[in-house]
Amino acid sequence: MTSIGQLSRARLAGRPADYAALGLGRAVAVWEDGFRTAPGGPGTWEWWYFEARLDDGSTLVIVFYTKDFTEGGAGPPRPFVTLELDRPDGTRVSERATAHSGDHDFATGRCAVRIGASTFTGDHRGYRVHAELDGVTADVVLTPRTEPWRPETGHIYFGEDDERFFAWLPSVPSGSAEVTLAVGGRAERRAGTGYHDHNWGDTPVTGLIDHWYWARAAAGPYNVIASHITSEERYDRAEFPIFMLARGNRIVADDCTLVRFATYDEDDDPGTGRPVAGTLVFEYRAADPGDDGYRVTFTREDTTPGAPRAADLGELDEIGGFRNALAKIAGFDGSYLRFTGEVQIERMHGGQPAETHTAAALWELVYPGRTPGSIS
Incomplete structure (x- = not known):
């Protein structure tokens, strides 16, 4: 990759x-x-x-x-x-x-x-x-x-x-x-x-993106937007970790080249057959060893009840917001999963946690799928 x-x-x-x-x-x-x-x-x-x-x-x-x-x-x-x-x-x-x-x-x-x-x-x-x-x-x-x-x-x-x-x-x-x-x-x-x-x-994103994780969360004084996008095979399955961390009203970390993304405890979702991570980790490594770094960890507890497990056209009204539209253009092989669990936001200094905050969180995994006549 x-x-x-x-x-x-x-x-x-x-x-x-x-x-x-x-x-x-x-x-x-x-x-x-x-x-x-x-x-x-x-x-x-x-x-x-x-x-x-x-x-x-x-x-x-x-x-x-x-x-x-x-x-x-x-x-x-x-x-x-x-x-x-x-x-x-x-x-x-x-x-x-x-x-x-x-x-x-x-x-x-x-x-x-x-x-x-x-x-x-x-x-x-x-x-x-x-x-x-x-x-x-x-x-x-x-x-x-x-x-x-x-x-x-x-x-x-x-x-x-x-x-x-x-x-x-x-x-x-x-x-x-x-x-x-x-x-x-x-x-x-x-x-x-x-x-x-x-x-x-x-x-249409169905011809560009294979899948993505997307999350927005808040814990303590911090707000985070975090995503990991993987392009379609025709675009070499390029990976894009996207990350923005704000403390109060000030953005303190957003250089995507400093982000490392990892998944742990993956298993296949029974409804879609897609691999699903039990834990997502976004690690923001400080450009200067004397600066603060950050680690944001999402730990899955469950899939939100009622969230559809496959983009079956009869189920799509259950998906809210713009994810509904994305799923509707996905075709029958697309899938949408929404998870609940915990986010932990750590400020790291010298390689060790200097500050830690936890809160409940919600995030998603989307495979847009393909539609007949999509680009090749």
Whole structure:
């Protein structure tokens, strides 16, 4: 297998020429959260994702999509919004609203998205989300605690000539969320922690990525976003460890070249046959021996009840947020697994733990699978 630092047919774009070609600086600019695939031609896709973990134990996910991935880019785009509300007692509210023809707007200079009566707007100072769906209304005020971030340019290029790409921008890695919900005429106000990211590309991920782990967690004063992406065999199964660790509102570790990823205690999941790790470890090694390093360990306890174990089309409504869309385009051989367990975040100094925090955590493993007619 190839790693992030070796020659392969897939690479994380981080060269000075990449920044220049994309018109990017090291700091994230407001326009980067605008419409990046304009005018939205065939093969392109894009979404703006919001997630909150609320004070009553609920999880709320709202996603704005430029088009339906299950249609393969054919026909005119019909943007839509999804809302998933998972209660701690296991009940779920799941709604989707598709815009009428032309009833949508996507700004390119900033995040200003409108799909029908629903809107997603904001910048580095904060975001507001308003979602109107059948019998459900949500209003969100998301206030960032951590500055916007991306791994290098946020683009992974695929092919000998960088002809395809997948892009990711965590606009709000961590924030506070104030949420007003009206479900079936009953109103409630909640607070919690929030997250917003933005993804886009020019090719379905089914032809680019073999699988990935993805996790977001908080323990003590730390917040972490961690992912490990493995490209398809045609792209040499290149591996991309992605890592961002913030202490309070300051990012303290995000150089992906310093990250080592390892899995332990793997066994085959009985529902999918896919290998599943009992433990994931992201080790961030300090560039200077006198600096702090970090070790983040996810220890699996169980697969979340109700999460589908295979991308069977009859089960996909059980997957929340943008992972639903990814699974729907995956075909029958894709799979999605969500895990619960514990995260341990350690600050390392001189090779020894100098600070340790633990908390409950949730993470995922996705095999997008392949669709008929995917690229070769």
